[in-house]
Amino acid sequence: MTQIAKMTEVGASTGGFSPCESFLNNAPFNQGSSYEAIQGLTSDFRFSIDAQLAWSWFMPIYPVENVIRLSVDDFCTSVAGEACTGTAPGTKQMTDTACNDAAIGALRAKVSELEALNERLAQFAYAAAHDLEEPLRKIRQYGDLLVEDHSATLNKDGQFYVNVMTSSAQRLSSLVKNLLQFASASQGDLVLKPVDLEKPFQKALDDVQHPLEEVGMVTKMGSLPTVQCDEMLVQIVFNNLVLNAIKYRAPGRSPEMTIALAEDGDDLVLSFTDNGIGFDKSEADRIFEPFVRLGSKSEAQGTGIGLAICRTICERHNWSLTASGIKDSHARFEIRIPGANRND
Amino acid sequence: MKSAFRVQTEMTENHTHRKCVVIIDDDDEDVFAVRRAFSKSDPSIDLKHISDGVAAVDYLLSYTDYSDLPDLVLLDIKMPGMNGFEILRALRSSDISRHLPIIMFSTSASPKEIRQAYSGGANAHLIKPNSMSELQEFAQAIAVFWLSAATLPNRG
Numbered sequence: 161m162t163q164i165a166k167m168t169e170v171g172a173s174t175g176g177f178s179p180c181e182s183f184l185n186n187a188p189f190n191q192g193s194s195y196e197a198i199q200g201l202t203s204d205f206r207f208s209i210d211a212q213l214a215w216s217w218f219m220p221i222y223p224v225e226n227v228i229r230l231s232v233d234d235f236c237t238s239v240a241g242e243a244c245t246g247t248a249p250g251t252k253q254m255t256d257t258a259c260n261d262a263a264i265g266a267l268r269a270k271v272s273e274l275e276a277l278n279e280r281l282a283q284f285a286y287a288a289a290h291d292l293e294e295p296l297r298k299i300r301q302y303g304d305l306l307v308e309d310h311s312a313t314l315n316k317d318g319q320f321y322v323n324v325m326t327s328s329a330q331r332l333s334s335l336v337k338n339l340l341q342f343a344s345a346s347q348g349d350l351v352l353k354p355v356d357l358e359k360p361f362q363k364a365l366d367d368v369q370h371p372l373e374e375v376g377m378v379t380k381m382g383s384l385p386t387v388q389c390d391e392m393l394v395q396i397v398f399n400n401l402v403l404n405a406i407k408y409r410a411p412g413r414s415p416e417m418t419i420a421l422a423e424d425g426d427d428l429v430l431s432f433t434d435n436g437i438g439f440d441k442s443e444a445d446r447i448f449e450p451f452v453r454l455g456s457k458s459e460a461q462g463t464g465i466g467l468a469i470c471r472t473i474c475e476r477h478n479w480s481l482t483a484s485g486i487k488d489s490h491a492r493f494e495i496r497i498p499g500a501n502r503n504d
Numbered sequence: 505m506k507s508a509f510r511v512q513t514e515m516t517e518n519h520t521h522r523k524c525v526v527i528i529d530d531d532d533e534d535v536f537a538v539r540r541a542f543s544k545s546d547p548s549i550d551l552k553h554i555s556d557g558v559a560a561v562d563y564l565l566s567y568t569d570y571s572d573l574p575d576l577v578l579l580d581i582k583m584p585g586m587n588g589f590e591i592l593r594a595l596r597s598s599d600i601s602r603h604l605p606i607i608m609f610s611t612s613a614s615p616k617e618i619r620q621a622y623s624g625g626a627n628a629h630l631i632k633p634n635s636m637s638e639l640q641e642f643a644q645a646i647a648v649f650w651l652s653a654a655t656l657p658n659r660g
Binding site for chain 1: 531533534537540611632633634635636637639
């Protein structure tokens with residue numbers, strides 16, 4: 161119930177703010193809620209809108225499936241419990257079938273509520289992007305104008321200050337874009353069809369052709385399989401993995417990335433191995449958290465959300481994405497596709 | 505008869521020799537930057553700013569002669585009152601402005617809104633760029649393609 165108390169506070173504090181402001185003011189929001197949060201969302205309409213704003217903070221961090229799965233489990237237990245034990249004294253206890261029917265009916269209602277909620281969340285993401293983009297655009301444009309028109313009267317310090325301001329605004333604007341990409345990778349229906357993985361991989365390489373050439377990275381690829389997946393999302397995964405290898409290349413080594421396919425029982429395992437700066441074993445899981453950046457800001461450019469996007473997309477496909485590596489030697493990312501090697 | 509709505513223009517009207525662009529956007533600061541970018545690409549372009557959707561539609565529908573129409577309209581989407589899509593619909597359903605080249609100029613990168621723009625009859629959709637140099641490139645591209653290379657309906 162502590163979740164609901166927190167959400168009520170969130171709701172109470174939103175008066176007078178635009179959705180976007182309240183979204184930022186109330187973040188970070190406690191991440192552990194699911195069933196309780198959903199209960200809160202449905203109890204009262206006004207409240208549900210406010211809670212939704214709070215929800216949107218952790219939605220991108222927990223893939224939608226996880227939230228739904230968790231809530232459905234909890235909900236089943238809860239509804240079944242209520243339906244079976246909540247009968248009036250003296251009446252016969254409900255049969256198992258009636259119990260299940262009640263639970264299934266209520267569950268269906270909850271699922272469609274959640275679907276509607278996700279739809280509204282996607283709309284909110286675009287609205288938030290618009291709200292954030294506009295002031296950011298002006299900071300950059302007017303910073304540019306300041307330099308253009310007044311650089312003669314700005315001394316060295318003044319020019320330095322403006323440069324820091326405009327480059328920070330630029331970084332913030334790519335952060336917003338990445339957050340949105342993360343949010344939209346976590347929701348919406350997967351468009352599943354058999355895809356020759358070489359196609360999205362080639363497209364991903366085309367997308368990053370410029371940075372690839374800039375650092376002189378060589379990619380070596382064996383033949384890739386055809387698997388059932390959402391091509392657009394898988395392309396985002398490949399794209400981010402290549403960008404990651406570029407970002408964490410080792411100074412003084414000519415950067416390479418090898419993409420290999422292995423069979424492991426029923427599973428196919430796709431591995432991406434680079435020869436970059438690698439990472440410590442203890443960091444292997446942490447690198448998938450949003451906004452974790454190994455190494456200092458000056459060592460690596462980026463927003464620190466690429467790998468989190470990759471993992472979210474893989475998990476939505478019921479694939480796993482894991483990392484292994486040795487510091488100052490290489491990093492290796494493995495996508496395990498369960499059942500893809502089964503001949504049936 | 506031109507409508508009496510306030511139309512900001514920095515230069516005097518002279519349609520026969522000057523390219524005329526109407527920008528419909530409630531955001532004065534964005535328009536200031538756009539004006540700057542256009543004046544650098546081609547100082548002779550006459551940029552009229554109308555900040556209100558209803559006033560903009562009234563103004564454009566008040567023309568009686570195709571040849572007097574502006575060469576191009578830049579249209580923001582998210583505006584209070586009449587939004588960009590409503591303005592687009594109004595302009596596309598009137599005989600006088602049906603053929604007017606209209607470029608949506610908005611923050612929105614939503615695929616749904618981009619499709620909506622084109623299917624509503626917009627001639628292009630541009631996302632407002634973040635830096636002045638990108639905005640400058642946009643203005644240059646518009647000046648080169650729409651105001652120079654393309655044969656426009658009011659010139660034909």
